[in-house]
Amino acid sequence: MKTDHSLPQDRPIGPSLIIEVGVRIMIPFIQLFGLYVIAHGHYSPGGGFQGGVVLGASFILMAIAFDLKTSLRFFSLRANAVMASSGVFIYTGTGVLCALVGGMFLDYSALDAILTLGPVEWRSMGVFIVELGVGLAVTAIMASLFWDLSSGGDMDKGL
Amino acid sequence: MIWQIDLLLLTLVVICGVTTIFLKDLLAATLVFSVYSFLMCLLWAEMGAVDVAFTEATVGAGVSTMLFIATILRTTRRSKD
Numbered sequence: 001m002k003t004d005h006s007l008p009q010d011r012p013i014g015p016s017l018i019i020e021v022g023v024r025i026m027i028p029f030i031q032l033f034g035l036y037v038i039a040h041g042h043y044s045p046g047g048g049f050q051g052g053v054v055l056g057a058s059f060i061l062m063a064i065a066f067d068l069k070t071s072l073r074f075f076s077l078r079a080n081a082v083m084a085s086s087g088v089f090i091y092t093g094t095g096v097l098c099a100l101v102g103g104m105f106l107d108y109s110a111l112d113a114i115l116t117l118g119p120v121e122w123r124s125m126g127v128f129i130v131e132l133g134v135g136l137a138v139t140a141i142m143a144s145l146f147w148d149l150s151s152g153g154d155m156d157k158g159l
Numbered sequence: 160m161i162w163q164i165d166l167l168l169l170t171l172v173v174i175c176g177v178t179t180i181f182l183k184d185l186l187a188a189t190l191v192f193s194v195y196s197f198l199m200c201l202l203w204a205e206m207g208a209v210d211v212a213f214t215e216a217t218v219g220a221g222v223s224t225m226l227f228i229a230t231i232l233r234t235t236r237r238s239k240d
Binding site for chain 2: 037046047049050054056142145146149150152
């Protein structure tokens with residue numbers, strides 16, 4: 001099997017109308033599905049990680065179908081860094097907050113001391129908050145993994 | 160659990176795994192590995208672990224294949240020195 005192993009910089013790749021229009025239609029639905037998976041993660045299959053991967057994959061798809069610059073225009077590096085670190089902060093912050101108000105680390109029922117909803121309700125809410133943090137972090141990291149790998153780290157020219 | 164489907168999926172998983180090891184071309188090996196991941200996803204779903212199947216479909220068959228391809232496209236066949 002003969003394959004083209006020249007560097008991506010000197011391979012002639014033109015824009016394809018079919019792929020661009022198809023991706024433009026697909027991306028909103030992919031992102032909506034990712035948000036749905038994150039929001040329904042605590043009582044149906046899926047969750048923060050899977051939804052985050054689906055959301056990150058939509059930006060990867062954008063970077064493949066158009067180019068790296070288009071992907072970076074919709075999801076800037078600054079927003080990426082803020083999302084990744086705030087996701088980790090939400091996750092650990094929830095856990096530490098539970099420990100501070102008198103429970104164990106990530107023991108959501110202890111959050112009842114802040115706002116009285118009942119321990120059962122707080123367990124459901126706590127899982128949702130943690131899933132949200134995981135989703136934010138995974139979205140940002142998945143997109144930036146692909147950007148870094150495809151551009152060699154300089155975010156200049158993708159595949 | 161339908162054992163005929165189980166047997167078919169397990170056979171295909173083994174075939175894809177062995178093919179991935181013995182293929183010389185990296186891009187082809189990556190694509191066969193993606194097929195392997197998708198068959199594993201079907202196997203998880205068939206065994207009732209829908210959550211794991213979802214993870215396998217998104218990460219295994221989707222994103223990790225793209226990461227492999229992105230890495231392979233930045234390599235050349237022969238070394239320069």
